[in-house]
Amino acid sequence: MSTVLIIEPRSSGLELVTRAHELGHTVLVLTSGTEPGTVPDKADRIVTADTLDRAAALDAVRALHAETPLDAVLPGFEHFVELAAHAAAMLGLPGIDPAGVEPLRHKHRMRRALDAAGLDQPRYRAVSHARSAAAAHAELGPVCVVKPVDQSGSLGVRRASSAAEAVDAFRGALRAARVPGARGAGLVLVEEYVEGPEYSVEGYVEDGRTHILGITEKILGAEPHFVEVGHIVPARLKPSVSAAVRAYITRVLAAVGLGLGPFHAELRMSDRGPLLMEVAARLPGDRIPDLLRLACGHDLYEIMLRSYLGLPNPEPAAPRTGARAGIRYFLRPGLTEYREFRVDPLLASDPRVREIGVLLPPNSPLPDPGSSSGRLGYVLAAGASYRETAGVLHRAEQAVTFG
Secondary structure, three states: OOEEEEEOOOHHHHHHHHHHHHOOOOEEEEEOOOOOOOOOOOOOEEOOOHHHHOHHHHHHHHHHHHHOOOEEEOOOOOOHHHHHHHHHHHHHOOOOOOOHHHHHHHHHHHHHHHOOOOOOOEEEEOOOHHHHHHHHHHHOOOOOOEEEOOOOOOOOOEEEEHHHHHHHHHHHHHHHOOOOOOOOOOOOEEEEEEEEOOEEEEEEOOOOOOEEEEEEEEEEEOOOOOOEEEEEEOOOOOOHHHHHHHHHHHHHHHOOOOOOOOEEEEEEEEEEEEEEEEEEEEOOOOOHHHHHHHHHHOHHHHHHHHHHHHOOOOOOOOOHHHHOOEEEEEEOOOOOOOOOEEEEHHHOOOOOEEEEEEEOOOOOOOOOOOOOHOEEEEEEHHHHHHOHHHHHHHHHHHHHHEO
């Protein structure tokens, strides 16, 4: 088979390593850290380099390619989409055009690309000072959303209902924006708050065509944060709403110029129609690729590998009628530690429950639950209908306790 290099696999990138190994590829990993939990078990070789130093990382890729010719270079996490694009271009391999990667990595560039294409989206301002954040709130409020331009996982994203809250959220977003070398360093987005249910759209681009594989329903934690505590695939939508979302996201992808590989786009369905929250040229996190595979039969891991290897993907099959898969994460605001992860035996024995897992183990200090890093554990389930799957996930919230 082929030799693939995956840069800094995290979240879904870890499963990408496993899936590449299962498909028979030789899997190399480029990473700056080798501490426990960061090195995938299924990698054939781990190469260390400072992946936050583009020149040093590209030198390492060049030397590796001279020793072991690479057939593909893939990002294993959102922060390394740009590095993977430059590495693939340097080696003459399929990849995202490095010249067009910024709207796919930095949210203020994304917003400007949608403006240029004439697409509706939340009103916004990119600000670099506390006074500018307060002024943006006065213009966009009475409620707005403040977020870093270069982070993921809801890190540093907050709702602000006053100028003082906007300033406080601005400072928090700056602290969260710690992606060295990012072009948006020092910038924060203040956006119009959009009422409406939230969804994500999963798919890929190939030969100029956008293939939408599924629309994911989001379950969000309590505001002022926007932590995703659950997902159901596919979402329960009226055909007209689904068609509007698909048409809108196809235009979004054209506006930001994605030419190859998977995408994950988040939006809210407002009175004005679908409005984009953000779009990224990567696999979705939170096990959404696994949910997509369970419910719809689409293997986004394999699709990504084939895309970056320059291989055509088969036309996506029609989704399975009625089937749904979902995941529920557990937040416990106010809990600083716990000693025992308890699961009701009825839930544990339910055949629709596929996995029950701990993310933050007992007796460990618990971070603030204002981002995805504060989630304690999860239950993953699959059922024959939306109602069945949603019911299992709802019961899981009461059936899993931390004491």
